[in-house]
Amino acid sequence: MSEALETPPQPGKPGILERRRFPSLIWLVPLVAALIGLSMLVHAWLSAGPEITIAFQAATGLDAGKTPVKYKDVTVGLVSRISLSEDGSHVLVAVSMDKSAENLVRADSRFWIVRPRIGLAGVSGIDTLFSGAYIGIDAGQSEASGKNFIGLETPPTIINGAPGKSFVLHADDLGSLDIGSPIYYRRIQVGRLASYQLDPDGRGVSLQIFIDAPYDSFVGAQTRFWNASGIDVALGANGLKLNTQSLTTLLAGGIAFATPAFAAAEKSGAAQTVYELAKDQQAAMAPPDGPAQYIELHFERSLPGLSIGAPVQFAGQELGRVVSINLDYDPVKQRFPSVVGIELYPLRLGRALDKLPKTREGTDPALFMRRMVEHGLRAQARSANLLTGQLYIAIDFVSNAPKVAFDITARPLILPTINGDFDQLQEQVANIVAKVDKIPLDSIGRHLDASLVSLDQTLKQTNAQVLPEATRTLQQAQQSLGSAQGMLADDAPLQQNLNQTLLEVRRAAQSVRELTDLLGRHPESLLRGRPDDPKPAPAGARLPANTQESSP
Amino acid sequence: MSAPPRAAQLHVIACHTCGMVLEDAPGHPGHGRCPRCGTTLHRRRPNSIARAWALLIAGMLFYIPANLLPVMYTNMLGSGSDNTILQGVVEFWHGGSYGIALVIFIASVVVPCSKFLILGMLLMTVQRRSTWAMRERARLYRLVEIIGYWSMLDVLVVAIVAALVKFQSLSDIEPRTGILFFGMVVILTMLAAMQFDPRLIWDSEDT
Numbered sequence: 001m002s003e004a005l006e007t008p009p010q011p012g013k014p015g016i017l018e019r020r021r022f023p024s025l026i027w028l029v030p031l032v033a034a035l036i037g038l039s040m041l042v043h044a045w046l047s048a049g050p051e052i053t054i055a056f057q058a059a060t061g062l063d064a065g066k067t068p069v070k071y072k073d074v075t076v077g078l079v080s081r082i083s084l085s086e087d088g089s090h091v092l093v094a095v096s097m098d099k100s101a102e103n104l105v106r107a108d109s110r111f112w113i114v115r116p117r118i119g120l121a122g123v124s125g126i127d128t129l130f131s132g133a134y135i136g137i138d139a140g141q142s143e144a145s146g147k148n149f150i151g152l153e154t155p156p157t158i159i160n161g162a163p164g165k166s167f168v169l170h171a172d173d174l175g176s177l178d179i180g181s182p183i184y185y186r187r188i189q190v191g192r193l194a195s196y197q198l199d200p201d202g203r204g205v206s207l208q209i210f211i212d213a214p215y216d217s218f219v220g221a222q223t224r225f226w227n228a229s230g231i232d233v234a235l236g237a238n239g240l241k242l243n244t245q246s247l248t249t250l251l252a253g254g255i256a257f258a259t260p261a262f263a264a265a266e267k268s269g270a271a272q273t274v275y276e277l278a279k280d281q282q283a284a285m286a287p288p289d290g291p292a293q294y295i296e297l298h299f300e301r302s303l304p305g306l307s308i309g310a311p312v313q314f315a316g317q318e319l320g321r322v323v324s325i326n327l328d329y330d331p332v333k334q335r336f337p338s339v340v341g342i343e344l345y346p347l348r349l350g351r352a353l354d355k356l357p358k359t360r361e362g363t364d365p366a367l368f369m370r371r372m373v374e375h376g377l378r379a380q381a382r383s384a385n386l387l388t389g390q391l392y393i394a395i396d397f398v399s400n401a402p403k404v405a406f407d408i409t410a411r412p413l414i415l416p417t418i419n420g421d422f423d424q425l426q427e428q429v430a431n432i433v434a435k436v437d438k439i440p441l442d443s444i445g446r447h448l449d450a451s452l453v454s455l456d457q458t459l460k461q462t463n464a465q466v467l468p469e470a471t472r473t474l475q476q477a478q479q480s481l482g483s484a485q486g487m488l489a490d491d492a493p494l495q496q497n498l499n500q501t502l503l504e505v506r507r508a509a510q511s512v513r514e515l516t517d518l519l520g521r522h523p524e525s526l527l528r529g530r531p532d533d534p535k536p537a538p539a540g541a542r543l544p545a546n547t548q549e550s551s552p
Numbered sequence: 553m554s555a556p557p558r559a560a561q562l563h564v565i566a567c568h569t570c571g572m573v574l575e576d577a578p579g580h581p582g583h584g585r586c587p588r589c590g591t592t593l594h595r596r597r598p599n600s601i602a603r604a605w606a607l608l609i610a611g612m613l614f615y616i617p618a619n620l621l622p623v624m625y626t627n628m629l630g631s632g633s634d635n636t637i638l639q640g641v642v643e644f645w646h647g648g649s650y651g652i653a654l655v656i657f658i659a660s661v662v663v664p665c666s667k668f669l670i671l672g673m674l675l676m677t678v679q680r681r682s683t684w685a686m687r688e689r690a691r692l693y694r695l696v697e698i699i700g701y702w703s704m705l706d707v708l709v710v711a712i713v714a715a716l717v718k719f720q721s722l723s724d725i726e727p728r729t730g731i732l733f734f735g736m737v738v739i740l741t742m743l744a745a746m747q748f749d750p751r752l753i754w755d756s757e758d759t
Contacts, residue, residue: 024599026606026747029740033610040617066633 061133076101108140163213171277176253190215226284611740621730
């Protein structure tokens with residue numbers, strides 16, 4: 001230690017290294033960092049697709065920076081901004097699309113918000129319950145790319161490019177149909193109702209339907225469409241028939257189509273062909289009606305039970321229907337006759353129409369009808385159903401119909417009428433009622449009442465007096481019978497005595513018989529006394545035999 | 553003023569690693585090697601300022617994507633979303649978790665930014681041989697060195713949460729590229745602080 005204090009410590013000698021000149025490699029680090037940042041910037045810039053704006057009614061469920069835009073469930077964009085339009089009527093959703101989705105954004109591309117939807121036809125978008133709403137996109141066909149779009153409020157029923165064909169149906173009203181209602185062919189769902197709109201003149205509805213491939217080939221020029229909603233109940237001679245397409249159609253409506261078997265096979269109809277939508281299958285399959293002929297009928301009486309739409313029959317064929325029922329006033333008779341308007345479809349006569357003699361006046365319905373009326377053609381309100389009192393109009397030839405003047409100039413034509421069978425029935429019923437009325441029900445009732453009162457009294461008397469007596473008598477009789485039974489019992493003394501007596505009587509009878517026997521054989525014994533006993537017979541031998549042998 | 557002698561005046565040099573004091577060959581262009589542990593000897597860290605600058609700039613460059621890119625993907629009940637650091641802070645703040653928001657903000661914004669500022673300031677002053685507030689600057693440097701380790705907090709949080717929350721479709725948390733850049737920022741700033749030779753602060757005292 002002391003040595004160390006005397007001499008200060010000498011630093012050691014380091015080994016000498018040659019200094020090497022390094023280029024300052026450390027600057028590579030920020031260079032690499034800058035390159036990485038730059039490459040990311042370039043990448044982001046290159047991958048940024050177009051920014052589009054979609055207008056929606058409301059931005060429910062949309063979230064800027066979060067809500068994705070999905071095509072076939074692949075995210076192809078992101079909602080970047082949501083703003084209100086200038087007039088505040090709708091929202092503008094700015095979407096930055098991916099570069100890869102550039103060709104999806106065509107001028108006719110459609111956008112809609114996918115939310116959970118629960119309808120009669122099913123549940124859709126259930127996944128969005130958890131993931132939140134997203135915007136669906138359906139790529140358009142247009143060549144031009146778009147920038148501003150108007151979003152659909154409901155998801156489109158048909159995605160562009162889906163194989164199949166569109167057709168247009170024309171109907172009187174929409175019924176229970178709605179967008180997405182199923183379309184059935186032989187009860188297989190083959191398409192959907194895509195959209196509908198009121199005709200410009202407001203007199204009908206046009207329905208766009210979409211039939212999936214390959215079923216679209218079943219739609220031909222002769223194909224008939226009908227509304228398959230609801231239940232078709234048919235009460236026929238062989239019972240009740242219930243006919244529906246499917247449960248869905250009951251609730252949500254549906255359309256069915258078929259091609260009549262009689263239609264010639266032909267190529268499938270071109271897309272966008274207009275078809276008529278019939279009310280039901282029967283109507284759809286019926287041959288075409290042709291133009292209607294309006295005719296008026298004047299009935300003398302009121303017609304309860306006749307409703308608009310009631311059938312008009314000719315020779316059992318349904319030839320038309322009732323379209324109007326009105327009251328008229330007859331000032332001469334001071335009555336209110338009914339005026340019934342009917343529509344006739346002469347084409348429904350079919351073959352008969354072709355064979356009808358062509359009058360020289362041509363085919364003027366008025367002249368034709370005059371001839372028919374001369375032959376006794378009359379209209380009649382008949383009852384179709386006695387239970388409900390429903391009436392229908394029957395046009396028939398009545399042989400003994402009174403002559404009526406037929407005005408061929410009247411427009412509309414007026415067909416003469418006669419009272420229907422229901423009227424006769426009513427008359428008969430009235431007669432019956434009158435006869436029933438004459439029966440003195442009142443006095444019958446009174447007499448019956450008096451008789452019943454006396455019967456009641458008699459019964460009371462019987463109950464109070466006769467019945468106790470009878471009971472007593474019966475009791476006594478029972479007692480007598482009991483003692484009689486006692487006397488007649490096996491071990492009763494009477495019985496015993498009787499038995500003994502009878503025994504004694506038998507014995508006495510036996511003795512008497514023996515005596516008569518003896519006297520018969522030996523009458524002398526009466527005088528001589530009993531003869532000696534003969535020698536005893538051998539054992540078991542019969543006594544009379546022995547005596548006979550010994551006697552001669 | 554009888555200041556204590558400096559190593560350069562005594563012609564000695566200390567080993568960085570084992571602290572052995574060795575004789576400095578004055579005017580010698582090369583560097584020595586510690587005879588005890590073999591460490592290369594320097595009077596000051598060579599190229600200290602340039603290296604520190606380079607690493608600091610690299611760190612700052614990486615700080616931009618670290619903030620712009622999402623650091624975490626959270627998927628709760630099917631609603632997935634990417635979150636950048638600042639989005640997370642804002643969300644926590646709006647959600648009422650002020651404490652968590654503050655912690656994340658300090659760990660991921662205040663600390664890295666102050667590191668950039670302090671290191672930059674130290675490097676600038678050293679380059680300009682400024683004698684201003686040398687003691688405080690030395691203290692700041694030690695502070696930067698100490699908090700350097702703790703800046704990894706964000707990365708750790710993301711790593712742990714991503715490892716813990718894995719319930720498939722129910723809820724899922726995944727790290728995203730932003731956290732990689734953030735980790736790079738932390739590492740680069742730590743390296744920059746290590747490259748900076750605090751003795752340089754005092755060198756300007758002589759002139």
